[in-house]
Amino acid sequence: MTVKTRLFALASAAALVASLAACTATSNTPDTTPSPTTASVVAEGACTDDTGVTLSVDSSALEGGSTQEWCRTTDGPLAVTDLLEDAGVTLQGSTEFPDFICRVNGLPSDDAPLGSTEDPDYVETCETSSPAFGYWALWVKPAGGDWGYAQEGAETLTAQPGESIGLLFTLDGAPAAPTS
Numbered sequence: 207m208t209v210k211t212r213l214f215a216l217a218s219a220a221a222l223v224a225s226l227a228a229c230t231a232t233s234n235t236p237d238t239t240p241s242p243t244t245a246s247v248v249a250e251g252a253c254t255d256d257t258g259v260t261l262s263v264d265s266s267a268l269e270g271g272s273t274q275e276w277c278r279t280t281d282g283p284l285a286v287t288d289l290l291e292d293a294g295v296t297l298q299g300s301t302e303f304p305d306f307i308c309r310v311n312g313l314p315s316d317d318a319p320l321g322s323t324e325d326p327d328y329v330e331t332c333e334t335s336s337p338a339f340g341y342w343a344l345w346v347k348p349a350g351g352d353w354g355y356a357q358e359g360a361e362t363l364t365a366q367p368g369e370s371i372g373l374l375f376t377l378d379g380a381p382a383a384p385t386s
Contacts, residue, residue: 247278247279247280247292248276248277248278248279248292248293249276249277249279250274250275250276250277251275251276251277252275252277252370252386253277253278253279253368253370254277255368256349256367256368257279257280257281257367258277258278258279258280258367258368259277259278259280259284259289259365259366259367259368259369259370259371260275260276260277260278260369260370260371261275261276261277261278261289261290261293261295261370261371261372261373262274262275262370262371262372262373262374262384262386263275263295263310263311263372263373264372264373264374264375264381264384265310265311265313265314265375266375266381267375267376267377267380267381268313268314268320268321268375268377269318269321270313271313271375273386275386276292276293278292278293280367281367282366282367283364283365283366284364284365284366284367285363285364286360286363286364286365286371287360287361289365289371290360295310295311295373296310296311296312297309297310297360298310298312298332299332300332300333300334300335300336301332301333301334302333302334302335303334303335305359305360305361306335306336307342307343307344307360307373308330308332308336308342309330309332309342310342310373310375313375314330314340314375315329315330316329316330316331316332317329320339320340320377321377322337322339322340322377322378323378324337324339324378325337325339328340339377339378339379340375340376340377340378341375341376342373342374342375343355343373343374343376344356344359344360344363344371344372344373345371345372345373345374345383345384346363346365346369346370346371346372347369347370347371347372347384348366348368348369349366349367349368349369350368353370353372353383353384356371370384370386372384372386
């Protein structure tokens with residue numbers, strides 16, 4: 207075997223080892239292929255048919271608040287916690303009652319008064335339940351029906367296709383119920 211043949215054989219062997227190492231490394235590492243995201247099942251705006259659940263978050267009673275809606279497609283029961291997570295909505299409970307909804311997406315602020323005429327200086331600390339003049343409520347609207355207070359909390363509530371779930375902040379009695 208000539209020196210040139212040996213060098214070619216060594217180079218070929220090195221290339222083969224490098225290729226095998228790359229294959230082995232790829233098979234031992236987590237798959238980095240993008241997985242389907244919730245963007246494929248969650249869209250801004252209310253659902254237009256019975257193939258999803260509409261989520262409405264209305265903080266318009268608060269300074270700087272707004273109303274947002276999302277449609278989460280589903281063909282069966284959907285846990286409200288999954289609906290909230292898929293839409294990127296975060297809930298914060300109070301210290302005393304962790305399942306009580308004190309803040310939604312950081313509102314109301316923990317460093318500014320609510321803006322209530324009943325208690326203009328009140329700042330929500332989320333230590334206990336919110337006052338009757340400024341609070342979040344969880345609402346449910348069955349397909350073709352009217353809004354009503356949820357009979358259970360977000361942690362255990364499920365929604366069916368065609369239904370709507372609403373989080374509404376009421377300040378000094380307004381709004382009294384969701385409008386959409």
